[in-house]
Amino acid sequence: MRGGTVKLFFEMDGGGGGGVFANGGIYGVLLGILCRAGWVKLCVVVLEEMKRFGCRPDERLTMDLVQLFFKQNMGSEVRYFVEEGILKDKSSLALSVRAMAEEGKPISALELLENLRESESNADGSIYASLILGCGKLGLIEEAERIFSEFKSLECVKNAELAYTSMVYVYSIA
Known part of the structure; x- marks a missing residue:
């Protein structure tokens, strides 16, 4: 029906x-x-x-x-809609990558950000901060460090201080 x-x-x-x-x-x-x-x-x-x-x-x-998609274990749908530009705003992207990290898929989230960055040429530290915090929540320190290293290699990043403070937080809870 x-x-x-x-x-x-x-x-x-x-x-x-x-x-x-x-x-x-x-x-x-x-x-x-x-x-x-x-x-x-x-x-x-x-x-x-x-x-x-x-x-x-x-x-x-x-x-x-x-939130609903991740609650229903439909992270792949979120990734698809982000890649297609349907879920495009910064807040939903930050929430998506954090949820992916909390599902134990931080590298997939990083790859998603890299693909999006190639198409849009700008990066936002708040999104990387969200991903780093998601790694920290699970104790994935090495993954957080890798993501932070990738972040530091970027140019023209808005809100860069958020990623730095997130990494400090991850180290403080490790």
Whole structure:
């Protein structure tokens, strides 16, 4: 029944992409409802449709989605949506890489950041700080050091002090 309802919702737009839902507002409302209900797989369907129309969820909803995906062990979906540019804001990216680190996948998170950095050419220390803190939470000191080393090799980094203070914190709890 749920899948049929969502399919009907998408068909209401006429499938042309220029209809009433193309602005993303109603998609955002639907996504919020599905997220609060915990219907992760339907959230993925709605995100795919939003991608098709070139719109994204707002930052608050993005944070909720990232948390829901990781709660349901769907980290690969988060990575996909980050790589596709659907979950693009800094906060959701920071939360995503921290959650990946806390799942014991800090190197995967670092690779994700490297791929994104290649496409956007700027880096933010707050995102690296979040990843370093995720490593520290699990006691992954060597991984945190590797990530910090990669971070230090970057140029033109905003909020660099956050990564440095995160590394100090990791050493203090080691």
